[in-house]
Amino acid sequence: QQQVKQSPQSxxxxxxxxxxxxxxxxxxxFDYFPWYQQFPGKGPALLIAIRPDVSEKKEGRFTxxxxxxxxxxxxxIMDSQPGDSATYFCAASKAGGYNKLIFGAGTRLAVHP
Amino acid sequence: KAGVTQTPRxxxxxxxxxxxxxxxxxxxxxxxxxxxxxxxxxxxxxxxYFSETQRNKGNFPGRFSGRQFSNSRxxxxxxxxxxxxxxxxxxxxxxxxxxGQPQHFGDGTRLSIL
Numbered sequence: 001q002q003q004v005k006q007s008p009q010s011x012x013x014x015x016x017x018x019x020x021x022x023x024x025x026x027x028x029x030f031d032y033f034p035w036y037q038q039f040p041g042k043g044p045a046l047l048i049a050i051r052p053d054v055s056e057k058k059e060g061r062f063t064x065x066x067x068x069x070x071x072x073x074x075x076x077i078m079d080s081q082p083g084d085s086a087t088y089f090c091a092a093s094k095a096g097g098y099n100k101l102i103f104g105a106g107t108r109l110a111v112h113p
Numbered sequence: 114k115a116g117v118t119q120t121p122r123x124x125x126x127x128x129x130x131x132x133x134x135x136x137x138x139x140x141x142x143x144x145x146x147x148x149x150x151x152x153x154x155x156x157x158x159x160x161x162y163f164s165e166t167q168r169n170k171g172n173f174p175g176r177f178s179g180r181q182f183s184n185s186r187x188x189x190x191x192x193x194x195x196x197x198x199x200x201x202x203x204x205x206x207x208x209x210x211x212x213g214q215p216q217h218f219g220d221g222t223r224l225s226i227l
């Protein structure tokens with residue numbers, strides 16, 4: 001059962017543009033939603049995370065938007081740079097429970113100069 | 114502060130063998146989780162250990178097992194290896210055993226089964 005659906009599978013953006021990756025979840029018990037960035041040959045690195053009590057969280061060029069009623073959340077990368085080219089994963093887990101992350105399938109982002 | 118360290122980085126085994134992978138968490142982190150990453154199935158949760166106890170287990174056969182030591186270091190073992198076990202095995206650590214805590218990943222062990 002795929003509990004976190006991520007789209008698009010791949011994304012090409014021009015340098016300076018905005019990259020948008022979307023995720024939808026099914027389990028209403030989820031209440032912690034992190035985003036990870038993974039470069040080839042490396043493990044996923046935590047970028048930013050949000051809890052359902054806020055609708056938006058911003059850290060530098062990265063912003064998470066959260067829509068609790070629609071059970072959707074998205075990652076926005078402003079002023080995308082070639083160095084942002086990587087695979088991005090959304091994930092979800094139950095706060096107060098165990099540390100089990102359910103991951104989306106990933107989005108391969110390519111930022112062209 | 115050193116990050117999560119996984120050893121070895123690469124491993125080649127043949128079918129039927131067994132393998133042990135090691136993970137040293139960030140200093141002070143007591144929770145260690147293991148994930149399998151493959152192109153077809155993506156990132157899948159294997160199990161989590163906290164205070165030397167397995168707290169949660171994913172949907173994997175009993176050939177996959179693990180343990181955690183008193184210093185929070187963890188090992189995972191896969192017995193009777195199958196071709197489908199070829200994957201990147203990732204370890205993540207976090208401060209506490211509760212969900213909703215930031216988890217930090219190592220760079221993984223790339224396991225190839227011939």
